[in-house]
Amino acid sequence: MRVVYVEDLADPQLDDFTRLTDVALRRRLETDGGLYLAESAKVIQRALAAGHRPRAALLQEAFLAELAPLLEPFDVPVFVASADLLAGITGFDLHRGALVSMHRPELPEVAEVLRDARRVVVLEDLADHTNVGAIFRAAAGLGADAVLVTPRCADPLYRRSVRVSMGTVLQVPWTRIPWWPEGSRLLHEAGFTIAALALSHDAVDLGVFADAGHEKVAIVMGSEGDGLSRRALAEADAVVTIPMQHGVDSLNVAAAASVALWALRPRA
Numbered sequence: 001m002r003v004v005y006v007e008d009l010a011d012p013q014l015d016d017f018t019r020l021t022d023v024a025l026r027r028r029l030e031t032d033g034g035l036y037l038a039e040s041a042k043v044i045q046r047a048l049a050a051g052h053r054p055r056a057a058l059l060q061e062a063f064l065a066e067l068a069p070l071l072e073p074f075d076v077p078v079f080v081a082s083a084d085l086l087a088g089i090t091g092f093d094l095h096r097g098a099l100v101s102m103h104r105p106e107l108p109e110v111a112e113v114l115r116d117a118r119r120v121v122v123l124e125d126l127a128d129h130t131n132v133g134a135i136f137r138a139a140a141g142l143g144a145d146a147v148l149v150t151p152r153c154a155d156p157l158y159r160r161s162v163r164v165s166m167g168t169v170l171q172v173p174w175t176r177i178p179w180w181p182e183g184s185r186l187l188h189e190a191g192f193t194i195a196a197l198a199l200s201h202d203a204v205d206l207g208v209f210a211d212a213g214h215e216k217v218a219i220v221m222g223s224e225g226d227g228l229s230r231r232a233l234a235e236a237d238a239v240v241t242i243p244m245q246h247g248v249d250s251l252n253v254a255a256a257a258s259v260a261l262w263a264l265r266p267r268a
């Protein structure tokens with residue numbers, strides 16, 4: 001760890017952090033460029049515990065004592081600045097006090113993620129990073145073994161997803177699953193019953209499906225606007241619905257995933 005005190009946000013060494021003001025650059029940095037940003041001591045700790053490698057850190061001086069022991073083992077620059085200076089960076093949350101740019105980990109094979117799993121959540125083309133983060137949090141809290149995301153699904157390592165997930169995107173095993181039918185082939189090969197969560201009059205009630213006691217279940221959730229694709233519905237072993245009341249037509253996808261995870265939790 002090399003502590004560097006900075007007094008000018010224009011310093012090019014701070015590019016990982018200051019270029020965040022430009023949405024396009026942020027996207028490139030966080031996805032194509034192989035980096036993501038971890039903020040707050042708790043999330044940084046989870047990222048390091050998961051074996052992810054830091055590239056650089058930017059801290060408010062008051063947070064140096066707390067984060068130094070975590071960053072000490074790495075040969076990385078730790079930029080320290082005053083709260084006033086950091087307040088000038090869009091997206092820098094002074095309450096969290098720290099940002100660390102991390103190298104993205106290589107994603108594991110689907111088969112590896114499924115090997116010992118009994119409950120997995122599959123996210124088909126979700127667009128909202130908040131929903132992705134909330135589902136990871138539910139997946140961790142309700143005992144899912146993994147999350148699989150389709151190729152066009154919003155990025156779990158996007159800053160908002162990481163934040164909303166409370167760092168659980170760094171804890172729950174996850175990877176990208178190929179589009180159907182290759183994705184369903186991999187799930188079936190690993191012994192999973194595929195449950196497509198959807199709003200359909202001829203769907204099975206979630207409670208009835210849960211009572212069947214399937215050993216391994218993949219809970220497939222659809223996008224915020226259109227719901228699941230026809231292809232996903234066709235590939236599923238069961239279309240499962242959470243009965244709605246009081247004229248409400250559907251739940252938010254993260255709320256629906258939480259209900260399904262709870263109802264389908266392994267009983268033994």
Ligand SMILES: C[S@@+](CC[C@H](N)C(=O)[O-])C[C@H]1O[C@@H](n2cnc3c(N)ncnc32)[C@H](O)[C@@H]1O
Nearest residue numbers: 197198221222226227228241242250251253256
């Ligand atoms: C907001 S909903 C999409 C609504 C979309 N108009 C539709 O008809 O599917 C997003 C996802 O949440 C899940 N979902 C929401 N409410 C549900 C319910 N009552 N039963 C089963 N799944 C539900 C489904 O996976 C759905 O694709």
